Amino acid sequence: xxxxxxxxxxxxxxxxxxxxxxxxxxxxxxxxxxxxxxxxxxxxxxxxxxxxxxxxxxxxxxxxxxxxxxxxxxxxxxxxxxxxxxxxxxxxxxxxxxxxxxxxxxxxxxxxxxxxxxxxxxxxxxxxxxxxxxxxxxxxxxxxxxxxxxxxxxxxxxxxxxxxxxxxxxxxxxxxxxxxxxxxxxxxxxxxxxxxxxxxxxxxxxxxxxxxxxxxxxxxxxxxxxxxxxxxxxxxxxxxxxxxxxxxxxxxxxxxxxxxxxxxxxxxxxxxxxxxxxxxxxxxxxxxxxxxxxxxxxxxxxxxxxxxxxxxxxxxxxxxxxxxxxxxxxxxxxxxxxxxxxxxxxxxxxxxxxxxxxxxxxxx
Amino acid sequence: xxxxxxxxxxxxxxxxxxxxxxxxxxxxxxxxxxxxxxxxxxxxxxxxxxxxxxxxxxxxxxxxxxxxxxxxxxxxxxxxxxxxxxxxxxxxxxxxxxxxxxxxxxxxxxxxxxxxxxxxxxxxxxxxxxxxxxxxxxxxxxxxxxxxxxxxxxxxxxxxxxxxxxxxxxxxxxxxxxxxxxxxxxxxxxxxxxxxxxxxxxxxxxxxxxxxxxxxxxxxxxxxxxxxxxxxxxxxxxxxxxxxxxxxxxxxxxxxxxxxxxxxxxxxxxxxxxxxxxxxxxxxxxxxxxxxxxxxxxxxxxxxxxxxxxxxxxxxxxxxxxxxxxxxxxxx
Numbered sequence: 001x002x003x004x005x006x007x008x009x010x011x012x013x014x015x016x017x018x019x020x021x022x023x024x025x026x027x028x029x030x031x032x033x034x035x036x037x038x039x040x041x042x043x044x045x046x047x048x049x050x051x052x053x054x055x056x057x058x059x060x061x062x063x064x065x066x067x068x069x070x071x072x073x074x075x076x077x078x079x080x081x082x083x084x085x086x087x088x089x090x091x092x093x094x095x096x097x098x099x100x101x102x103x104x105x106x107x108x109x110x111x112x113x114x115x116x117x118x119x120x121x122x123x124x125x126x127x128x129x130x131x132x133x134x135x136x137x138x139x140x141x142x143x144x145x146x147x148x149x150x151x152x153x154x155x156x157x158x159x160x161x162x163x164x165x166x167x168x169x170x171x172x173x174x175x176x177x178x179x180x181x182x183x184x185x186x187x188x189x190x191x192x193x194x195x196x197x198x199x200x201x202x203x204x205x206x207x208x209x210x211x212x213x214x215x216x217x218x219x220x221x222x223x224x225x226x227x228x229x230x231x232x233x234x235x236x237x238x239x240x241x242x243x244x245x246x247x248x249x250x251x252x253x254x255x256x257x258x259x260x261x262x263x264x265x266x267x268x269x270x271x272x273x274x275x276x277x278x279x280x281x282x283x284x285x286x287x288x289x290x291x292x293x294x295x296x297x298x299x300x301x302x303x304x305x306x307x308x309x310x311x312x313x314x315x316x317x318x319x320x321x322x323x324x325x326x327x328x329x330x331x332x333x334x335x336x337x338x339x340x341x342x343x344x345x346x347x348x349x350x351x352x353x354x355x356x357x358x359x360x361x362x363x364x
Numbered sequence: 365x366x367x368x369x370x371x372x373x374x375x376x377x378x379x380x381x382x383x384x385x386x387x388x389x390x391x392x393x394x395x396x397x398x399x400x401x402x403x404x405x406x407x408x409x410x411x412x413x414x415x416x417x418x419x420x421x422x423x424x425x426x427x428x429x430x431x432x433x434x435x436x437x438x439x440x441x442x443x444x445x446x447x448x449x450x451x452x453x454x455x456x457x458x459x460x461x462x463x464x465x466x467x468x469x470x471x472x473x474x475x476x477x478x479x480x481x482x483x484x485x486x487x488x489x490x491x492x493x494x495x496x497x498x499x500x501x502x503x504x505x506x507x508x509x510x511x512x513x514x515x516x517x518x519x520x521x522x523x524x525x526x527x528x529x530x531x532x533x534x535x536x537x538x539x540x541x542x543x544x545x546x547x548x549x550x551x552x553x554x555x556x557x558x559x560x561x562x563x564x565x566x567x568x569x570x571x572x573x574x575x576x577x578x579x580x581x582x583x584x585x586x587x588x589x590x591x592x593x594x595x596x597x598x599x600x601x602x603x604x605x606x607x608x609x610x611x612x613x614x615x616x617x618x619x620x621x622x623x624x625x626x627x628x629x630x631x632x633x634x635x636x637x638x639x640x641x642x643x644x645x646x647x648x649x650x651x652x653x654x655x656x657x658x659x660x661x662x663x664x665x666x667x668x669x670x671x672x673x674x675x676x677x678x679x680x681x682x683x684x685x686x687x688x689x690x691x692x693x694x695x696x
Contacts (some may be wrong), residue, residue, distance in 0.1 A: 005594070011459070020458035024451055099403060101381040123402060130398040175695065212464070214557050230640035239553055247597040254591075269635055275579070332673040339667075 014171070022161055023054035026153045026244040034148055038141045041131060045119025047143025048127070050118035053153035058113040068113045069157065073150040080146050084139045093129040099127055103360045154182060166359065169225040169235070170352070172218060176242055177348075179211050181285040183249055187256055190280040191271055201257065209252060226284055227362035234358045238351040245344040252337035255330040278339045284345055369410065373512040379407040384501055392500075399494060403501025405643055408509060411539035413517030413567035415509040419502035420570065421466040426498045429473015432654050434491050436474070450478035499656035517567035521582060524561040526634070528589055529689070531557055535596055536682070539603070540627045551600050561586060562591045571636055592685040595678040606675045611668040614658045615676075618651060622676065626683045632690070640689035651676065 011017055030050040036045045059065040079100070086093040104118035128142070169172035186204040193200075218239050228231030258273070367375075384404040386399035407422060415693035432526065436449065450554070476494065480486040531554040538550060539602045565586050572579035606612060612619065625643040634641060 016459050016462060020455045023458050024455045027454070028451065051454075064670040094389075097385070097401075098382050099517060102374040103634070104374075104405075105377040105408070106370050109370040117404065121406065126398055126401055126405070130401075212559070212562055217561060219556060219559055231387050236552070240555065243555060244597055247594045250594050251598055332670045333678065335670050336598070336674045340602075 001270055014206060017053060017184055018161065020209070021052045021361075022156050026050040026054045026149070026156050029152050029156075030145070030149050030165060033152075034145050038145050039138070042138060042141040042145040044131070045080060045124070045128065045142055046149045049080075049124060049146050050149035050153045052076065052117070052124065054151060054157065056117040056120065056158055060113070062162075066158065067152070068117070069150075069154055071113065071118070072117040073146070073153075075117060076124055076149075077143065077146050079121045079125035080128055080142050081139070083125045086141055087129050090129075097126055097129065118136070143174055166225050166227075169218075170355075172214075173238060173352070176211070176214060176246070177285050179207065179214070180246070181251065183207055183211075184285060185279045187249075187253055187273055189280065190256055190260055190276050191278065194227060204253065208253070215246070227359055229360045231355065234351070234355045238348070238355050239346045241344070241351045245348060248337050248340055248344055251333055252341075253332070254335040255337070259330050259334070274334065274338075281341055284342060365514065368517065372515060373408070373410060376509055376512045377405065379507050379512045379611065380404045383508060384504045387504065388500060389495065392553050394493070394497060396490075396493060399497040399556065400489050400501035400504075404505045404508075407502055407505035411515050411517040411520060411564075411571075412509045413507075413569070413571035415506055416573070417464055417570040418478050418483055418688065419642070421692050422469050423502050424470035424500055426473045427495055429470045430491055430494050431478025434486070436486070437477060443470070446478045446482055450475055453478065461638075463510040464636055473565070475621060481633060487624050492527055504603075511671050514572060517564050518571055520564040521586070524557055524564055525585065525589065528554065528557045528593075529630065529634045529686075532596060532677065532682075533627070534633045535600070536627040539572065540623045551597065552561050554596070558590070561589070586671065588685045588688050592682045592689075595685075596682045598673070599678045599682075600675065602671065606671055607667050611658065611664045611672050615654060618647065618654060619646065619675070622679050622683075626679050626686070629683055629686045635684050639687040642655045642687055643683050 006352055007014060007017055027047045027050050031047045034046045038046065043338050053069055053076065056068055057065040058068040082096060083093070086096055100122045104122040107114040107118045183204065186200060186207070189200060190204075222232065222235055222239065226235055379400060381404055384401050385397070388394045388400045394400065404536060407415055407418050407420060433449075440446070453471040453475040457468045457475060460471065461468040477486055477491075531550065535550045535554060565582065568582060569579060571590070572582065622643050625640065629640050629643075653684065659669070
């Protein structure tokens with residue numbers, strides 16, 4: 001369970017776990033099958049090819065992924081063929097390597113499908129022309145190893161461990177909520193402690209940066225998961241909704257930190273009210289797993305904790321000596337965030353449902 | 365003729381590979397020159413900053429990974445555990461490559477040691493060889509990326525910073541001109557620019573490693589932009605509620621004055637004109653008086669006050685941040 005939580009925090013949707021496991025498994029399988037028959041060099045090249053092909057599955061639908069893997073397989077076969085053929089003439093082999101390097105990076109202009117695979121193909125070519133010992137006689141063995149690599153990689157990707165596409169994207173979005181959960185826990189700890197803990201602040205800052213990076217990835221790959229224009233717009237709205245939720249949390253974080261620095265004015269009962277609201281957020285976020293997210297409705301209705309914070313704000317604003325000071329606005333920010341947070345989580349759930357219905361229509 | 369970014373990248377990669385090939389194969393006659401060439405191919409990136417960052421991690425983590433791998437070999441001896449370590453570290457490479465280049469390179473360092481040990485070739489001489497060949501490859505990649513058709517992350521940051529201010533300007537102008545309706549499209553565009561900006565900034569930090577003052581300036585400017593961004597996001601979300609709040613009528617005049625001021629401020633910054641004095645410094649007393657007067661009327665709820673306070677505070681923060689940005693831009 002703990003491992004699962006850790007993986008979900010660092011790899012939302014478990015995309016990278018799946019990719020890493022598949023490529024290692026492919027490499028091991030090719031090595032096991034080819035070692036007794038094809039010799040050391042062919043085995044090494046076959047294993048590497050399987051490893052690279054497994055990582056070259058760019059695309060949303062299985063068909064697009066198959067095409068990407070097909071391109072990768074053809075380029076690997078071509079590079080191995082060229083490498084074995086040109087190896088006896090070093091100047092020519094090295095000249096072709098330079099051209100291949102240019103082509104590998106130039107091809108990026110044709111989209112994400114041509115980002116990793118061409119560089120891997122150029123690396124394969126480099127290894128073929130430089131690894132000892134190899135002669136033209138080994139060409140059939142090398143080609144056989146590449147064919148085996150293609151069969152194993154495609155088999156693993158499409159038969160044994162099928163790609164999940166849009167489901168992975170959804171998982172990524174939902175797992176953002178577990179990051180928010182960690183952030184809320186950090187905020188609560190900040191409130192509970194009498195003094196600000198520098199390490200804790202640093203860890204929270206790192207988490208905020210990680211989450212920003214996560215959003216970068218989501219925005220970058222949005223188009224890959226859409227079935228049509230309407231679906232893409234809906235996915236975009238969903239990510240936007242999550243982003244706004246994150247920004248609200250960030251604002252609450254900044255205001256809580258600022259308040260914590262003003263120890264003298266930070267009354268214990270207000271602090272307690274805030275801790276209670278944060279606990280409420282935490283519970284709401286805990287219930288937002290894919291299976292249980294309906295429970296949010298019930299949690300959001302329990303607004304007694306929110307009233308306590310609003311009450312604290314009322315005391316601040318209606319006290320006779322109230323001025324529009326920093327303390328005043330931080331409390332206003334926190335109160336605002338407290339009132340909006342659950343509402344925003346509702347929006348997240350609604351956007352998810354909208355995406356699902358558009359997708360269903362697109363598939364029918 | 366204007367070359368596309370991909371053509372420039374391709375040319376840089378080809379030149380870097382050629383230089384490394386000539387150095388390692390024809391000048392130094394290194395036995396495993398492919399290590400240096402592979403390093404060069406892996407490090408050539410879209411901007412110089414990114415190449416410097418990756419070179420730094422590549423060299424550091426190759427040393428750490430290979431030394432640790434050799435130590436493990438020395439401790440365990442040549443047994444079957446090497447297979448397990450090889451597969452685990454290879455898994456680590458793929459797992460971390462998209463998110464942490466440093467961790468991936470550490471895994472690669474250990475995996476290389478295990479792989480060569482399994483084919484009976486690893487020794488201390490090879491450890492040294494691996495390290496200096498990596499250094500050669502990394503240095504060539506960094507130099508070539510700096511000299512041949514260079515693309516700097518700093519210039520990307522400047523372009524994106526300007527775009528971000530322009531986008532903020534559009535959002536604020538819309539707030540001023542059509543207060544009843546705030547289009548989410550402009551805000552989404554701003555979000556996208558801010559996301560790109562944080563990536564470019566991450567790379568630019570490494571370019572500015574030896575110019576700490578400039579680095580601090582760029583970081584401070586982006587931090588300010590980030591603050592302005594998250595207040596604008598909140599503002600956009602609360603916009604509808606703010607404008608329908610009954611209390612807002614009491615503050616209508618001040619609100620119009622503030623939003624017009626901030627929109628003009630953003631336009632000034634976007635056009636590189638000097639910043640206006642901050643709104644709050646001019647109107648603090650009026651705002652405070654209005655608050656006291658409205659509160660004593662005792663007819664509005666705390667929620668209504670909260671909304672109006674938040675509205676004024678967020679806009680003031682955006683104003684303040686834009687003014688600070690202007691000062692930072694002038695310094696740079």
